[in-house]
Amino acid sequence: MEKKLILRGGIAGAVAGLLAFLFARIFAEPQIAAAITYESGRDAAQEALDKAAGTTPEAAGPDIFSRTIQANVGIGVGMILFGIAMGALFAVAYAVCLGRVGKLRARNLALLVALGGFLGIYFVPFVKYPANPPSIGHPDTIKDRGNLYLAMVVCSVVFLIAAVWLGKRLQPRFGNWNATLLAGAAYVVAIGIVMALLPSLGELSVNVQEYGHHATETPLPLTDPKGTIVYPGFPADVLFSFRFYSVATQVLLWATLALVFGPMAERLLNPARQTSKNPASAQPRPAGVA
């Protein structure tokens, strides 16, 4: 049974990843291109400033893959593999939840597990450390940023599992509705405390030393030594669109995962119902329907 579920999870994940890739190719790539154009322009302005000041600018690293490869093939491979990996994790979570989280239909359980994956793996970490387009993010802080992001992912997933367990514990005393609300509230409080304790990316010590106190690493306007703005800050509309489409892609990915996996799981788990439906329906119909 678990092998069949995992296989179905992988298939649903591949379909979800493919759809997410198509969506990303259409909506995200223009924003990524705009961000890279901004970055190139800013680098050129910085170089001019450095030359004027008499310092030699740093040479940029060579491009290993062209933008064409990155924007068409790389993102496709990345999104589809991510979809398969999430589909597999989803199937594992689904198999563990089966029969352990209350009386749920196979399809409804698929929706709930996918909602958990969306919130735990992506959206709750996003609330603290949102997705950033290229040109946002200082290379010196990648290690800290990576660790902080993963810490958010681990906390949100672990707390989510704990909240489900708590809900199950509270259910006999408070009933489904109130137990769910209480467990949800406990999750929000716990993750809220973690978010309050973890630092903003702009407040990392390297960033404070170099740029002063800011909330994020989003590039501010570039100024010459006299304080005149020679290049604007990162365009707000590009940043918003990029993040909006990033969330939309994940909604699409997890929803597709649930909607493709759910019916397959239902057929797998209730084979008796499928066969009994055709010959002279074995189940009694409610009065007034027939």
Added chain:
Amino acid sequence: MSSMSAPASLSTPVVLPAAKAALWLVGTALIALAVYYFIGVDQGAYSVFGNDMHVHEFVHDARHFLGFPCH
């Protein structure tokens, strides 16, 4: 939810025996996490191939768009 739930025959009473299924479930989870790591993290904050940047550069756009920190 209990009063509105589907007939018992449609709900999911199947409980997979933890011990028997554990090997497959844990193995699958580990492989999936490895894929997650290579798409999202490797050659950024950490690197298993030293200074090489091929994985990072190849999935560059996906990494940004999936919400991982990059560069």
